[in-house]
Amino acid sequence: MDIITEQDIRGEPLIGRTVAVVGFGSQGRAHALNLMDSGVDVVVGLRPESLSRSKAELDGVRVQDIPAAVEASDIVALMIPDERMSEVFSSAIGPFLRQGATLLFAHGFAIRYRMIAPPAGVDIVMVAPMGPGMRLREQFLEGSGLPALFAVERDATGHARRTALEYAKAVGCGKVAIFETTFTDETEIDLFAEQAVLVGGVAELIEAGYETLVEAGYSPELAYMECLYELDLTANLIRRFGLSGMRDRVSKAALYGGLTRGGRVVGPSAREGMRAILAEIRDDSFAEELLKDGRDGGPELQRRLKEKEEGPIERTADVLRRHAHEG
Numbered sequence: 001m002d003i004i005t006e007q008d009i010r011g012e013p014l015i016g017r018t019v020a021v022v023g024f025g026s027q028g029r030a031h032a033l034n035l036m037d038s039g040v041d042v043v044v045g046l047r048p049e050s051l052s053r054s055k056a057e058l059d060g061v062r063v064q065d066i067p068a069a070v071e072a073s074d075i076v077a078l079m080i081p082d083e084r085m086s087e088v089f090s091s092a093i094g095p096f097l098r099q100g101a102t103l104l105f106a107h108g109f110a111i112r113y114r115m116i117a118p119p120a121g122v123d124i125v126m127v128a129p130m131g132p133g134m135r136l137r138e139q140f141l142e143g144s145g146l147p148a149l150f151a152v153e154r155d156a157t158g159h160a161r162r163t164a165l166e167y168a169k170a171v172g173c174g175k176v177a178i179f180e181t182t183f184t185d186e187t188e189i190d191l192f193a194e195q196a197v198l199v200g201g202v203a204e205l206i207e208a209g210y211e212t213l214v215e216a217g218y219s220p221e222l223a224y225m226e227c228l229y230e231l232d233l234t235a236n237l238i239r240r241f242g243l244s245g246m247r248d249r250v251s252k253a254a255l256y257g258g259l260t261r262g263g264r265v266v267g268p269s270a271r272e273g274m275r276a277i278l279a280e281i282r283d284d285s286f287a288e289e290l291l292k293d294g295r296d297g298g299p300e301l302q303r304r305l306k307e308k309e310e311g312p313i314e315r316t317a318d319v320l321r322r323h324a325h326e327g
Helices: 026-037 053-058 066-071 082-096 133-141 160-170 183-198 200-215 220-229 231-248 252-265 268-282 285-295 299-309 312-326
Strands: 018-022 041-046 062-065 075-078 102-105 123-129 148-154 178-180
Touching: 018 026, 018 066, 026 041, 026 053, 026 133, 026 160, 041 053, 041 066, 053 062, 062 066, 066 082, 075 082, 075 160, 082 285, 102 160, 123 160, 123 183, 148 160, 148 183, 183 200, 183 268, 200 220, 200 312, 220 231, 220 312, 231 252, 268 285, 285 299
Parallel strands: 018 041, 018 075, 041 062, 075 102, 102 123, 148 178
Antiparallel strands: 123 148
16 A cells, blocks of 8 residues: 655645635544644634634634535535534535535545435545544644545546645645545444444453452552553554564563463454454444434433443542542
8 A cells, every 4th residue: 555645745735725624623623723724725614503613713713604614615624423414414515515626524434324415526535634633733733743544435526636635735644644545445444443442342351351350359449550541551652663562662471471361352252243343334234323323312322321431440530530639
């Protein structure tokens, strides 16, 4: 896979073009401010009642209602939650798009799962920074960036690929690495990684390790520090040096124990579970389940979140946070 950097994208990005960033959450704010600092003409599109309007105005960004922002722009960057995408697009975006405009996404979900039907004659591209918006902004201000994926779903104008790369450069991702992919691959890989590793898998592993130690009679506070707090140190080593580099930098006891025992935790049954997770992503059943829960007001999400928030590891976390605050 080729790695593209800003040296491969000649000239100042998006000269003479206006970008409407629809939404001003974590990703929307970072994209809008990075674009603006790169010299791009930016307008933020928000609902009249949005609580983000004053925040955007305090950041010095021009704000308009969504239809007006879309009508005035060459590129419309959709930074709104997946579960709200269909309603917002049909009422406030689709009817106001210019012919030859570009629809830009930071995640492929809405296109992969056919949540919206963009009109003919518009380009459809994706620029997906590999990290949260807060980190994208922090890295930009430090003179660096985050790696990003980009994709072209429809090239109606003949310039879609160039537009996506210039946008990626303008938000700072060209300082690190830009990788080409497809909407389908980005969506399916991203959902799988979140569920099996980054959010679901890691959290379940931490809780299982903590509970195993506490059930065996060890201090909840020490179990918390070992299984959760120190994870950040290991993750930092992995990020900086890779798995092999991490293994070069831990103790011999940690290395031997990890290599000989880790497979007992993530063994055949765990891998079978991962294959089942991926199958549900690929056959659309996860997306259907997620969107149905959203339409119903999120009862399953809230039930599971409440269950986790009332779990034993959270009670220990509260004790340690209170101690740190009092100290």
